[in-house]
Amino acid sequence: MAFELGPTTALAILVPVAVYLAYNIFTSGQRPKGLPPGPPTIPYFGNLFQFPKKWPHYQFTEWSKQYGEIFSLKVMNQTLIVLNSPTAVKEVIDKRGAVTSNRPESIVADMITPDNLNIGTGRFANDTWKTLRRAAMTMLKAENMDKFKPVQRAEAAQLMWDMLRNPDNFYDDISRLTTSFFLTIIYGHRAPRSSTYEAKTFTQLQLDFMYVLELGKLPPVDLFPILNWVPERFAAWKRQVMGVRRRQEALFGQLLSLVKNRVDSGKGNGAFLEEAYANRKEWGLSDLMLLNLGGTLLEGSDTSSAILQDLILFLSAYPEVQKKAQAEIDAVVGPDRPPAWEDMQNLPYMRAFIEEAIRFRPVGPLAIPHAMAKDEVIDGMYFPEGAALFINLWAIFHDERYFDEPEKFRPERYLAHPLGVRLDAPDDPARRENLLFGGGRRVCPGIRTGKAGVEINCANFLWAFNFGPARDPTTGGIVPPDLWAFTEGVNATPLPFRCTITPRSAEKAELIQRHFVEQSVHFTPYEQDLTPEDKEYVRSTRAY
Numbered sequence: 001m002a003f004e005l006g007p008t009t010a011l012a013i014l015v016p017v018a019v020y021l022a023y024n025i026f027t028s029g030q031r032p033k034g035l036p037p038g039p040p041t042i043p044y045f046g047n048l049f050q051f052p053k054k055w056p057h058y059q060f061t062e063w064s065k066q067y068g069e070i071f072s073l074k075v076m077n078q079t080l081i082v083l084n085s086p087t088a089v090k091e092v093i094d095k096r097g098a099v100t101s102n103r104p105e106s107i108v109a110d111m112i113t114p115d116n117l118n119i120g121t122g123r124f125a126n127d128t129w130k131t132l133r134r135a136a137m138t139m140l141k142a143e144n145m146d147k148f149k150p151v152q153r154a155e156a157a158q159l160m161w162d163m164l165r166n167p168d169n170f171y172d173d174i175s176r177l178t179t180s181f182f183l184t185i186i187y188g189h190r191a192p193r194s195s196t197y198e199a200k201t202f203t204q205l206q207l208d209f210m211y212v213l214e215l216g217k218l219p220p221v222d223l224f225p226i227l228n229w230v231p232e233r234f235a236a237w238k239r240q241v242m243g244v245r246r247r248q249e250a251l252f253g254q255l256l257s258l259v260k261n262r263v264d265s266g267k268g269n270g271a272f273l274e275e276a277y278a279n280r281k282e283w284g285l286s287d288l289m290l291l292n293l294g295g296t297l298l299e300g301s302d303t304s305s306a307i308l309q310d311l312i313l314f315l316s317a318y319p320e321v322q323k324k325a326q327a328e329i330d331a332v333v334g335p336d337r338p339p340a341w342e343d344m345q346n347l348p349y350m351r352a353f354i355e356e357a358i359r360f361r362p363v364g365p366l367a368i369p370h371a372m373a374k375d376e377v378i379d380g381m382y383f384p385e386g387a388a389l390f391i392n393l394w395a396i397f398h399d400e401r402y403f404d405e406p407e408k409f410r411p412e413r414y415l416a417h418p419l420g421v422r423l424d425a426p427d428d429p430a431r432r433e434n435l436l437f438g439g440g441r442r443v444c445p446g447i448r449t450g451k452a453g454v455e456i457n458c459a460n461f462l463w464a465f466n467f468g469p470a471r472d473p474t475t476g477g478i479v480p481p482d483l484w485a486f487t488e489g490v491n492a493t494p495l496p497f498r499c500t501i502t503p504r505s506a507e508k509a510e511l512i513q514r515h516f517v518e519q520s521v522h523f524t525p526y527e528q529d530l531t532p533e534d535k536e537y538v539r540s541t542r543a544y
């Protein structure tokens with residue numbers, strides 16, 4: 001029997017559906033009562049058409065001057081709340097971590113690493129995330145990191161040696177250094193050159209990973225989830241995303257196998273994942289968790305290399321700063337030996353230079369967004385469940401109320417005040433160290449090791465080399481460094497650039513070579529699984 005709808009039944013179904021759709025269209029894009037203020041919205045789209053296509057932190061900073069330290073945006077159904085001062089970060093992120101430490105839903109991030117298996121993108125308070133975070137914190141604790149300080153200094157010695165031999169390749173050599181160091185501590189397997197399979201594969205993979213996560217590079221699937229229904233064979237973006245996933249799983253899987261083989265054959269070298277693998281039952285880690293734990297931690301290497309590339313950019317751009325920092329290192333370290341860990345505490349100008357570099361061009365200008373786990377009223381403002389929260393470090397570090405001439409590169413501000421702020425006006429009372437590393441319950445677990453790597457390499461740069469702007473090959477004229485050429489994604493990494501790098505003396509060139517050979521003894525435990533070609537390369541470079 002055919003089923004027919006009478007006119008009354010049809011109306012009874014259609015009217016509520018129409019009302020529901022109309023209500024959604026009407027309210028979508030609207031700023032509900034109580035939400036922090038922000039630029040005016042238009043129906044349905046909200047602030048979509050005002051939303052910056054790239055580098056949103058600049059426009060966010062302009063909006064903060066107009067709408068205040070906490071302002072909001074509506075992008076269709078989604079709510080974004082931007083925090084633009086240390087007080088806002090303290091009140092929202094640090095003090096209310098229990099409700100502000102989720103991550104925004106991201107279809108693409110979840111396609112690459114489903115089931116909360118990525119510590120960085122996993123949902124807060126989810127058991128998987130908790131287990132992974134606990135394991136990461138255990139592995140990155142100070143005693144563990146101290147064990148790897150000799151190899152961290154040895155990798156820094158190799159970077160000096162690489163830069164001496166082929167200064168034009170410094171940008172890639174920095175990526176090799178950080179990738180190799182994190183491969184070592186996580187998997188116990190280093191990469192002696194950029195072309196080492198794991199380093200090369202990871203570097204390319206990381207570029208592709210950041211690309212697919214970048215705003216505007218793929219169709220806006222989070223705004224129009226219906227796009228996700230299109231089968232993979234008709235959606236090029238899906239194939240691209242799934243390609244990243246498959247390649248990540250393959251690489252992290254191969255690296256994990258090295259760890260398992262080493263442990264199972266009693267040839268462990270103390271790498272973090274060996275500890276995690278050995279304790280997998282007590283720590284509650286499944287095989288998939290182990291696979292992703294290592295991979296996520298490896299992703300931490302990217303930010304460290306971006307900071308080192310920044311340092312070289314600023315040394316070549318600011319000769320006066322370079323001169324002062326070199327005078328300090330000459331007085332503390334002298335010409336006859338390269339810097340050592342004990343020197344770091346005696347180099348206040350160098351540390352001020354690093355702080356200023358971080359302030360001037362923060363590597364994550366909007367950190368990594370948090371999200372509200374449930375509705376909350378904070379300081380009389382409504383923060384709805386699901387709203388994405390951005391820490392606008394660019395606004396915080398470039399705020400004229402607190403930083404004198406924030407557009408000027410001036411390390412001296414960090415000698416005058418430990419947080420670099422002006423002395424002629426009261427500071428924001430909630431300012432604290434390490435804002436660069438986020439806050440609340442998602443604060444970066446790699447602060448200590450990240451900072452240590454930046455310091456030892458910076459000291460080496462200053463001790464070993466003179467940096468200057470590149471020269472035009474035809475005219476011989478100076479090519480001024482571009483201080484605005486940065487990548488557009490979550491991380492603002494300087495785009496590859498040229499500069500001149502020359503050893504400060506023939507004696508130092510000699511010492512750099514000797515130091516590298518002496519230090520390379522610390523590499524040996526992490527070179528057991530190298531390919532025959534890499535072993536041969538290593539052998540040929542260790543003679544002095």
Ligand code: HEM
Nearest residue numbers: 119120300303304367368436437438439442443444446450
């Ligand atoms: C030195 C440069 C580094 C910078 C600037 C940096 C910055 C950050 C920031 C801003 C976050 C987000 C924090 C938040 O959501 O509030 C983060 C998270 C994270 N970082 Fe780092 N990081 C660095 C180095 C490292 C290192 C060396 C590792 C590990 C070896 C690491 C591992 C992680 C992990 C696993 C997360 C995710 C934490 C979570 O969501 O629970 N980072 N980092």
